Structure formats: C-alpha cells, structure tokens
Amino acid sequence: MKAKEEPGNNRRKFLRNTFALGTVALASTAGKVLAADDSDNKKTEKIKVLTTDGQVIEVDKPADNCKINPFAPAQGDAARQGIPGRSFVMVIDLARCKNARKCIEGCQEGHNLKPDQEWLNVALMKDNPEAEPYWFPRQCFHCDNPPCVKVCPVGATFKRQDNLVLIDNERCIGCKFCVVACPYSARIFNWEKPNEPIVPESAYSPETSIPHQIGTVSKCDFCADRSREGKLPYCATSCPMGVIYFGDRNEDAVSNGTETVRFSQLIKERAGYRYLEELGTKPNVYYLPPVNKMFDYESGLKDLPEEQQRVYDDLRDGNKSNK
Template identity: 35%
Template structure:
C-alpha cells in the first residue's frame, strides 16, 4: 500500500491559482468552492507588512480529525492514506467541517460563495446530482463511494487527491511525476498543471521516492503541526517561503 503525499515548494509557487482552476475543472467544483485553493494573507504591520500566499489542498492527515468525528463513518481514510467521503453515507451534519483545522471541506447546499448567479439553478442537477456543470467528468469516472464527481444534494465534499486518477497508478510507483508521459494521467490535476513545477506527488512510505527525499533533505514542514493531525502535505520554505503559524487571520 502506498502512502500518498504531496510536497509543495513555496519558493517556486507564484500564487497563480492555476492549480485551483485545474482542480475545479477536473472535479466539477462550483465556482468559489475550492477543494484546492491558494490562500492570500497578510502578516505584520507597517513598516514591515508582508503579503503572502499559500497553496492549500486537503492535508490528507495521518490523524484526520474529520474521520474521528464523523458519526456515520462516511468520511474514512483509505488504504493508500487518502481521506475520502462516501456520499452515499454522508448525512450532512457538517461535524467534519467544524473539526477540520484547515477549512477544506464544503457543504453542497449553500448560497453562492461568490455572490451569484447560482450555478446550481443555472445548470440544474439531474440523476441525483446537486447540479449539472457543462464541463463535468465522464459519468464512468464518477464514484460517489469515494467522493468523486458532482456530488449529490446535502453532503460534504473535499479534495480526494484526484482519487480517480491516483488509484489507477501502477502499484509500487514511488513518484507520480507529471513530466513522465506514462504517469501523467495518474497524477493529481493540480500537480500536472502547476506551471512552475512547485508540486510533487509520491509515496511517503517509500524511502526512494523523491517526495520522501525532499522532505528529509529540504526540511519539509507541515501546516499547523502543533494540532497533531500530521498532514501528508509538506511544504518546503527555502529562504523566501513561509508556512503560516496560525489561521492566517488578519490580526491587525
């Protein structure tokens, strides 16, 4: 079994949001409902203000609080270390959203996050889907047991590490490198699309994987590590990058 994880090099990330767009197209996200997002935030005050950005997918935690709190076991961690939601079990209680420290879970039934028009009304859902985006993935790839595709009404959704791609990767693959044509179609969309190649995806349990080596050699750090959720997404800060030490709330 693999233990899929991601490494994001913050010195390379330009904050272009291409990953956010690619994720939205790949996973049929509602506008504003970003499974993958680049958070912009500011720290410090005049004369030393800092404007920063920070790419934030689901952290796919080793100790996911969302899994522990789900009263119906709809959220679970699969054998490859990915946290998924079974949309056929989810009761929409939103406890996982309350318990997630990273704010990466989304409830279907909400007012438009971006102010409208409401895409769910413009593209009305069919066959149990909450809406019917014109760019949605082929029906054959939709997999509600693993939270893949356009979600039904009244459930919670989240980043799946592109489960529909990654789960098809050849067994024993150490790294899913998008520059390798043989592996590209198994690599998460955000990693494939990242123009400055700031994202890396591989097996954290494999000592020979590039991601394992990068974390070890370049001091990979995790977001809000003090909470003990142990994300499987690591960040390389180098000289110019920084991981927010708190919720990235404007304290000024």
C-alpha cells in the same frame, strides 16, 4: 497496417466520446498493458492486478485473457480500504507559488466543481509582522489523525490505509460536523444543487467524488482515481510553476510532473514542515518554506479582481510601505 491511433491524453474528451465503449476499451487497454509488461519480464508467470473490489489477484498470462480493468475507481467497501502498499504524500513548494491559481482551475474542471467551490485554495499568509507575505496553497491534508473522521456520526468520511481521507457522499447526512472539526477549513458543503455530471451514467465512487450531491460535504480527494491510472492529481499537473509534488512515500518519490525527486531528501534538504504541526493531526501534506522565492508575492496580486486584492490589505500594509 499495425499502427493504432490515440488522440492524445485528454481524458475528459476521451470520457465524453467513448463512454459507451469505455469499459470495453479500457479492458482491452489493460490487456495490452499487461501483455507489454510480460514481454519485458519472461520469468513472471503471473501478474498482480488490483480489481475494482479491492482484491489483489494474480492473473495468468497471456494477459489477453484478462478482462479486468485495473484503472477503475473503487466502489463500496473497496473504496474504504485504499490502494495496497501506497502511502500518498504531497509536498508544496512555497518558494515557487505565485498565485497563478491554475491548480484551482484544474481541480475544479477535473472534479466538475462550480467556480465558487474550491477544494483547493491559495491563501496569502504572513508569519510575523516583519515577514514578507507568501502564497499558501492548501487543501485537505489527509491527516493520519484526522479530526474530521473522528466526529463523523455515520462513517461517511473515512481514513484509508493509503493515507487518504475520503468522503462517501452517498452516506453523508450533511451534519457538517466534519467541516467544523477540520482546523484547516478544507471541507466545503454543497449548499445548492451541484453541477450535473458530465458523464451522466458514471457510477459514483468516493475516489472520484463525482457526481456531487446536494446537502453533502465534499473536499479534496487527492485524485485517488488518477493515481490508479498512474496519473498525478489535477492540481499538480496544472500548476505552471511545478509547486505541487505528489507521490508515494513508500516509494520515496514525489513528482510535480516535470521532475521526480526523493521525498525524504526533499524534506531533509529543504526543511519541509507540516502546517500547524502542534495540533497533532499528522498531515500528509508537507510544505517547503518560502525562502529564496522565485517571485515577488505582489506578482500574484495583479491578475486578481480589485475586490479580492482589498481582502489582503491588512496583511500587506507593512510591506507596501517598504516598497
């Protein structure tokens, strides 16, 4: 019998069940994957692999000799460099968002956050008095001119060459200067003891942001660890509407899990824009304007608690009377 069993894609369960075996299992996975790559392309004698310390190395085939785990999140200095050749971007299609808030749940579950800790949030926005309100998911924009990184006194938050802005919570002193410097309110502070890590032994990496630490700042990390595995961020995969596209600008492709499109074309054809462009922060998150909306914004309200609905009253006043 040469068949092997794999219980689906539930990474969480996988981690829980097999952490003790995780390293070995992943290493052998890597070997197999590489072997599979080889069988396809006989001309290649060597294969480039990114090691955990950020080095790109070439491995001889047969790749069964290879005991490197190319999927492990980077640690230490390697985590500050980035994934070579990548230029991560996100595109958010405002026309599709109906405030299902699944992205928030997915993010919180994936990053082991408490229910009131939101790296990702959906705001109700209204551009002018006549405009119809629309739902506006927003998280860290991973700016190319990041105001938060500039002001960090200890280099705990840093800009990587793959566009990501991450936080090393083992270095963060919790001065919160980055929180006030961010014009997009993307950062949150661990005011109290954070959740215990699900896998207690897991080593910290700024790419996973887990485990969290009290008294430090945290924010959206664009799920860098998942990108190493070729997986989309939690928010993108958990959105039922396919609002969130994520991808690599160098490859000119973004995907929302169900469809993959060319980034440049999407921005060109749908008039993509960046929020508060005039601040000069050069965000890496693009928005597609909320034109020809698939849902009435009101539909995003009905599942919300009464108290939360009242928060939007000011914005809705003009629009309610029209209905």
